Amino acid sequence: MKATHGSRHGRFMVRQAHHEAGVGRWDAEEEAVRHAEIAGAGFAGLTAAIALRQRGWSVRVHEADAELRAFGAGIFIWENGLRVLKAIGAYDDVVAGAYAAPGYHTSRDGERLAYERINGANRFRLLTMTRQHLYAAILAAARRMDIEIITSSAATGAAPEGVLHLADGRSMPADLVIGADGVRSAVRDSLGLIDARNKYQDGIIRVLVGRATLKGGVWDDVIDFWSFSPRPLRILYTPCGEDDLYMAMMAPTADREASSIPVNAEVWIRSFPQLAPALSAIGDRGRYDLYETTTLKRWSAGRTALIGDAAHAMPPTLAQGAGCAMMNALSLAVAVSDADDIDAALRRWEARERPLTDHTQSRAAHLAGSRALADGMPWEDDCFRAARHIPTGTPPQMHL
Numbered sequence: 001m002k003a004t005h006g007s008r009h010g011r012f013m014v015r016q017a018h019h020e021a022g023v024g025r026w027d028a029e030e031e032a033v034r035h036a037e038i039a040g041a042g043f044a045g046l047t048a049a050i051a052l053r054q055r056g057w058s059v060r061v062h063e064a065d066a067e068l069r070a071f072g073a074g075i076f077i078w079e080n081g082l083r084v085l086k087a088i089g090a091y092d093d094v095v096a097g098a099y100a101a102p103g104y105h106t107s108r109d110g111e112r113l114a115y116e117r118i119n120g121a122n123r124f125r126l127l128t129m130t131r132q133h134l135y136a137a138i139l140a141a142a143r144r145m146d147i148e149i150i151t152s153s154a155a156t157g158a159a160p161e162g163v164l165h166l167a168d169g170r171s172m173p174a175d176l177v178i179g180a181d182g183v184r185s186a187v188r189d190s191l192g193l194i195d196a197r198n199k200y201q202d203g204i205i206r207v208l209v210g211r212a213t214l215k216g217g218v219w220d221d222v223i224d225f226w227s228f229s230p231r232p233l234r235i236l237y238t239p240c241g242e243d244d245l246y247m248a249m250m251a252p253t254a255d256r257e258a259s260s261i262p263v264n265a266e267v268w269i270r271s272f273p274q275l276a277p278a279l280s281a282i283g284d285r286g287r288y289d290l291y292e293t294t295t296l297k298r299w300s301a302g303r304t305a306l307i308g309d310a311a312h313a314m315p316p317t318l319a320q321g322a323g324c325a326m327m328n329a330l331s332l333a334v335a336v337s338d339a340d341d342i343d344a345a346l347r348r349w350e351a352r353e354r355p356l357t358d359h360t361q362s363r364a365a366h367l368a369g370s371r372a373l374a375d376g377m378p379w380e381d382d383c384f385r386a387a388r389h390i391p392t393g394t395p396p397q398m399h400l
């Protein structure tokens with residue numbers, strides 16, 4: 001029998017809990033377990049839900065949106081994120097539709113500045129994929145665990161005693177409440193946890209188009225195109241497979257012409273004529289988001305914890321927002337798994353996991369503020385501490 005200490009709000013019967021993290025599988029028929037209410041069915045919320053369920057918890061996820069989906073863009077997932085995906089049983093599906101670029105270039109004003117071979121033997125990997133693909137794989141893993149996900153169910157806040165408040169007026173008691181409701185988190189704001197929030201001079205238009213003629217040779221690599229003449233613009237050219245091309249198009253917020261949606265293809269083609277086939281195919285696709293950093297006073301209040309962008313939104317310069325979100329979601333589940341005192345377990349979790357996220361966030365913020373990536377990705381320094389990290393809850397040796 002698992003410990004049920006602290007389960008003040010009721011006991012939940014789990015029919016079957018599958019542990020897919022390589023440490024076995026067990027039947028928990030008739031076992032009384034603790035319960036978590038989670039706000040947000042994004043990468044962080046679903047990862048936490050699966051990881052808790054694997055550890056025998058009962059879980060309910062509330063998603064404000066009417067549908068479970070990710071918008072049309074691409075995403076980079078480094079080795080650390082892949083390890084978490086393995087632990088939650090989503091890895092095989094993710095890798096089946098992901099792309100491993102052989103190289104990473106930086107090009108400025110038409111000149112090739114830097115090149116790094118990636119994804120080769122003995123290197124930590126960097127896979128690219130569409131967000132829809134990543135999301136579908138994680139959602140499928142959640143479905144296999146029979147996790148209850150309620151759509152059109154927005155959270156309005158939470159109480160440290162372990163209660164999630166919903167927009168329909170209901171209050172859901174739980175042993176653990178998780179705010180995974182993104183950068184504008186209602187759960188976080190209701191607890192007054194924000195310490196600082198910074199915005200930057202630049203933002204990014206994200207679009208997904210077909211690769212058309214951009215195939216073969218250098219076009220199979222990731223290419224970070226920068227141009228400072230006639231205006232500062234950047235396109236992170238990212239193949240996501242045989243057919244899909246993701247472009248993350250950085251433009252200063254003050255540059256209305258370049259940051260507008262629908263994308264002003266003419267403006268962009270003037271700076272990046274070599275990408276004309278892709279730029280002219282954008283049409284009315286794309287969305288523009290500002291770079292943003294959020295830091296919290298604490299990652300938890302009583303029995304309510306914050307994860308993902310709700311806790312530590314960061315500029316995408318190191319492509320670690322989702323990676324850190326998934327790492328912290330998994331480590332949270334590990335931390336509370338068998339803990340008698342949830343509040344204390346959450347404080348220990350933060351003390352152990354937060355330094356790496358703080359470090360990554362501050363490096364990402366520096367790169368965003370300085371636009372230093374225009375000189376090439378700094379492969380050698382500590383920017384890749386998170387990518388190389390072996391996340392809590394994943395085995396040190398993983399045969400992928």
Ligand SMILES: Cc1cc2nc3c(=O)[nH]c(=O)nc-3n(C[C@H](O)[C@H](O)[C@H](O)COP(=O)(O)OP(=O)(O)OC[C@H]3O[C@@H](n4cnc5c(N)ncnc54)[C@H](O)[C@@H]3O)c2cc1C
Binds near residue numbers: 183325
């Ligand atoms: C331009 C850009 C590029 C990026 N590229 C990368 C990358 O390549 N690699 C990477 O690792 N990261 C990247 N990121 C960061 C990454 O997208 C985020 O860190 C990640 O999506 C965070 O996941 P999340 O689950 O915390 O939040 P979200 O993905 O925002 O999910 C939050 C969920 O909560 C729901 N929700 C919101 N409010 C409520 C509410 N009140 N009640 C219930 N549900 C609610 C939302 O509908 C959503 O489903 C990028 C970010 C940006 C802006």
